[in-house]
Amino acid sequence: MYSENDYLIFCLMDYKQVPFSFNESDAEILHKIRLESFEEKFYHFDLGPLESGTHEFEIFLILKPYETSLNQSFRLSTDFSHLGSIRLNLFVDDWNMPPVVYTNFSDLNCHQCDSQYPGNDGVMLVKEPCSTRAWTSENVTSGDTLDYWMNVAAADDYPVAFGLIVLVDYIQVPIWTNSPNDVIFGKLDAGEKLSFPTKIVVPREKGVHELMAIWLPAPYQRMDRLPEAPASPNQWAWAQPSIRVGLNVG
Numbered sequence: 001m002y003s004e005n006d007y008l009i010f011c012l013m014d015y016k017q018v019p020f021s022f023n024e025s026d027a028e029i030l031h032k033i034r035l036e037s038f039e040e041k042f043y044h045f046d047l048g049p050l051e052s053g054t055h056e057f058e059i060f061l062i063l064k065p066y067e068t069s070l071n072q073s074f075r076l077s078t079d080f081s082h083l084g085s086i087r088l089n090l091f092v093d094d095w096n097m098p099p100v101v102y103t104n105f106s107d108l109n110c111h112q113c114d115s116q117y118p119g120n121d122g123v124m125l126v127k128e129p130c131s132t133r134a135w136t137s138e139n140v141t142s143g144d145t146l147d148y149w150m151n152v153a154a155a156d157d158y159p160v161a162f163g164l165i166v167l168v169d170y171i172q173v174p175i176w177t178n179s180p181n182d183v184i185f186g187k188l189d190a191g192e193k194l195s196f197p198t199k200i201v202v203p204r205e206k207g208v209h210e211l212m213a214i215w216l217p218a219p220y221q222r223m224d225r226l227p228e229a230p231a232s233p234n235q236w237a238w239a240q241p242s243i244r245v246g247l248n249v250g
Contacts, residue, residue: 008065015183021046055090068208075136078244110196119153129195137246154188163216
């Protein structure tokens with residue numbers, strides 16, 4: 001990078017955040033690093049012992065995690081940006097990929113979006129179903145339940161499979177309040193675009209908090225070869241973030 005920056009590092013193991021040791025530190029969910037202009041460093045991390053089976057692992061880096069500006073231009077700049085990751089399969093005494101249980105979106109009071117909805121592969125957080133208006137910030141009340149919608153879309157040329165997680169202040173939270181589901185998996189036909197309702201509990205501390213979703217393509221696919229499904233190679237294999245919505249708790 002051309003300028004010095006702070007970064008946050010976190011890991012997903014089987015689509016759930018896990019604590020890990022970073023550069024010999026104690027195991028935590030989030031680790032902060034700072035890099036000077038054009039600086040390169042190598043870091044050691046330790047996940048600890050893994051259970052037997054095949055695991056999906058992805059390590060993430062978030063750029064400018066402490067930038068709390070509600071300026072719309074900054075918020076829009078985080079769309080499909082300010083996040084990088086590396087994804088791996090980890091095999092522990094087992095080479096079989098686990099089955100994926102996909103969500104039936106018809107059970108979620110979802111809305112089918114118009115065929116002219118402009119989105120391609122990915123997720124967008126919005127205030128109204130199928131809205132194309134970018135949601136960048138919101139004045140909210142401490143401890144309230146915040147209702148919003150997730151738009152998900154597939155490009156017109158091929159179907160997609162995906163996982164979705166939600167982060168508040170970069171910590172994974174349930175997709176719906178009072179629900180154990182902190183990740184959902186979905187499938188969309190080519191050109192399908194839909195919107196479904198979700199909600200979070202607003203943090204209690206005053207100040208600006210960060211809300212974002214991460215689109216995780218082609219869940220539980222072998223990364224050492226192309227997936228067998230003919231359409232799957234069209235999917236970009238790496239995670240993509242939504243806009244980081246600034247929640248301003250007064």
